[in-house]
Amino acid sequence: MTTTLDTKWNAGLYDDKHNFVFKFGEDVVQLLAPQQGERILDLGCGTGYLTNLIAQAGARVIGIDHSASMIGRAAAAYPDLDFRVLSATSFHFDTPFDAVFSNATLHWVLDKEQAIDNIYKALRPGGRFILEMGGKGNVEEIVVATRKVLTRHGYYSNAATQLWYFPSLGEYSTLLEKRGFRVRFASHFDRPTQLQDTDNGIKDWIKMFGNAFFKDIPDSAIEPVLDEIQEAVRPTNFRNHNWYGNYKRLRIEAIKQ
Numbered sequence: 001m002t003t004t005l006d007t008k009w010n011a012g013l014y015d016d017k018h019n020f021v022f023k024f025g026e027d028v029v030q031l032l033a034p035q036q037g038e039r040i041l042d043l044g045c046g047t048g049y050l051t052n053l054i055a056q057a058g059a060r061v062i063g064i065d066h067s068a069s070m071i072g073r074a075a076a077a078y079p080d081l082d083f084r085v086l087s088a089t090s091f092h093f094d095t096p097f098d099a100v101f102s103n104a105t106l107h108w109v110l111d112k113e114q115a116i117d118n119i120y121k122a123l124r125p126g127g128r129f130i131l132e133m134g135g136k137g138n139v140e141e142i143v144v145a146t147r148k149v150l151t152r153h154g155y156y157s158n159a160a161t162q163l164w165y166f167p168s169l170g171e172y173s174t175l176l177e178k179r180g181f182r183v184r185f186a187s188h189f190d191r192p193t194q195l196q197d198t199d200n201g202i203k204d205w206i207k208m209f210g211n212a213f214f215k216d217i218p219d220s221a222i223e224p225v226l227d228e229i230q231e232a233v234r235p236t237n238f239r240n241h242n243w244y245g246n247y248k249r250l251r252i253e254a255i256k257q
């Protein structure tokens with residue numbers, strides 16, 4: 001789950017402070033309902049927590065991720081499972097899967113048609129694609145404030161960085177249907193997500209996930225920009241003594257026709 005902008009993932013920090021990403025994904029595994037002996041691809045497996053849950057259900061699962069550091073950590077944590085460094089836009093397997101599963105990954109993939117084409121080709125006819133990703137409006141206050149503050153400081157090209165793709169339900173369903181999927185279930189829902197650090201939750205979140213916005217900005221200039229962004233979103237993202245990401249999720253089940 002890395003970007004075309006070469007986000008460098010800190011897999012340890014991801015596990016320690018941002019593990020809500022995969023803890024929330026347990027619901028998505030329930031929608032997948034993996035069966036004994038099924039062959040399943042976990043696309044954007046990160047550090048392997050959900051891959052392991054899928055394996056525990058008796059499925060034969062392969063986890064792929066674009067980030068070598070994530071895959072290194074996954075392989076160390078779950079040495080009996082099959083993990084590979086592969087990206088959503090270029091993977092290929094000869095043997096088809098019964099299901100492709102993807103949690104909190106596809107909003108990083110700007111070439112969405114290519115990813116959907118690869119997923120379609122990886123499935124057997126009748127196979128299912130179960131996904132959850134950021135949908136339209138996801139973490140919007142953080143994105144808007146980041147662009148605004150970077151612009152105010154004169155970092156115009158940083159402010160224009162295209163890091164994520166948060167489609168509407170209609171837009172993503174249409175892309176799936178165009179490629180030959182039947183969308184059997186789709187939902188676009190709010191999931192306010194409490195961030196771990198009560199003082200600097202937004203700054204921490206941006207450092208983990210949005211560092212590409214700060215490419216080539218000197219370290220000494222980054223902290224004041226982050227302070228301003230965090231303060232800008234306080235009215236919408238801080239409540240009951242905690243910071244929140246105002247996540248909006250897109251959850252879909254689609255069948256290869």
Ligand code: BEZ
Binds near residue numbers: 104138139164209
């Ligand atoms: C998400 O899961 O919605 C997300 C995570 C990190 C950055 C952007 C979105």
